[in-house]
Amino acid sequence: MGKAVGTRPAPAATRTSSPLPRIKAAKPGRSRKPPEAAAARVAPAAGMQLHTTDGARKYLTAGERDGFLQVAERADRQVRTLCMTLAYAGCRLPEALALTADCVDLGAGVLVFESLKKRRDGIYRSVPVPPLLLETLNMVHGIRELQSQRAKGRAVRLWPWSRMTGWRAVHAVMRAAGLDGVHASPKGLRHGFGVAAVSACIPLNMVQKWLGHAQLTTTAIYANAVGTEEQDIARRMWE
Secondary structure, three states: OOOOOOOOOOOOOOOOOOOOOOOOOOOOOOOOOOHHHHHOOOOOOOOOOOEOOOOOEOOOOHHHHHHHHHHHOOOOHHHHHHHHHHHHHOOOHHHHHOOEHHHEEOOOOEEEEEOOOOOOOOOEEEEEOOHHHHHHHHHHHOHHHHHOOOOOOOOOEOOOOOHHHHHHHHHHHHHHOOOOOOOOOHHHHHHHHHHHHHHOOOOHHHHHHHHOOOOHHHHHHHHHOOHHHHHHHHHHHHO
């Protein structure tokens, strides 16, 4: 993986070693402690919640995310890659829209985002993503070809869209997938990524790095998973 913070990373290599696999839920009977046990010692940030004041869920469940991605496969190619990036990388919409070709590291299997909501510019984080996303980004956006050029794709944004254009494109896929409500949004995908990572026993400090949170207390909110995710976590206690 690339550096989590610091200056802009070196251009991506053209080799095709396999990146980290897609996050999978932990199998019953494993001895390692789930991260929510350690998270109990970290108080969640008061300003961020997984539900609205009237109880509406803000995140997509795993099933909703899968349905969203299935519909995205039939969308315009650039809309499809944006939807996949948001779902698999857990990034903010403006972070995705700012992604340039040189920040797709095909060799290391990561996407490198400039983290927003920081006190200064030039802070980057690398997020491991599935091979399917990397292959699709290369096919649709010509990543290898751009990186072979002299500029290495540094100034080439993958989606030269405004934030509103990107939001509308994602929301249209949400509607086509039968999703409606506060969770049917790019932010809902980001929250869903956080819940899925905690449910898969990813350590909170790693989830914090992937999401680009400044404080671990912000990430700890995902340890308060509810519904099916909470039931899955609780079930491991009795197995």
